Amino acid sequence: QKEVEQNSGPLSVPEGAIASLNCTYSDRVSQSFFWYRQYSGKSPELIMSIYSNGDKEDGRFTAQLNKASQYVSLLIRDSQPSDSATYLCAVAESGTYKYIFGTGTRLKVLA
């Protein structure tokens, strides 16, 4: 059974700090990786995708991928209270149409 693992948190950071969210996966052949944000009572929303080793930046968000270590991370710079949500890591399962989701890390940004 292929897996995606995340620390459930909550991860608490002060406003303005960098939040670092981590994810490990078991499928060595996976090529596509995603981060979703989910506010309480809402559906997940795609915020970042990454396919190559290294960093990908989009505004205050940076996704980092290390395929050798099977590790994906999301950095949120200048964290805001509005960033408080659960962040889901998803990995496209090799050879199928499916994505495998982690159970999510709950982030709390303290004003």
Add this chain to the structure above:
Amino acid sequence: DVKVTQSSRYLVKRTGEKVFLECVQDMDHENMFWYRQDPGLGLRLIYFSYDVKMKEKGDIPEGYSVSREKKERFSLILESASTNQTSMYLCASSLPPGQRYGYTFGSGTRLTVV
């Protein structure tokens, strides 16, 4: 923007009822998915479809069936609702593997079975 629309935001059904959850997407996506989400268990795949009239079981298909008669519509059917099917149900659509867009989710249906 891709839009995935789920027909109901909240539903309350009685045990034993047959329940239909509808999902429509407007971007000609081949793949559609039904998940349920429960606290502590994350997103669990019930069924998915990669083409009209094609379907495959996900990780927890027991007690559910699906229908995809048209490309844009994917229905989840609870044959005889039970209280352990009380959950948030999420529909998603995507382009095929190799297309790097991820899923687009609908707004979800919170189903309560009493």
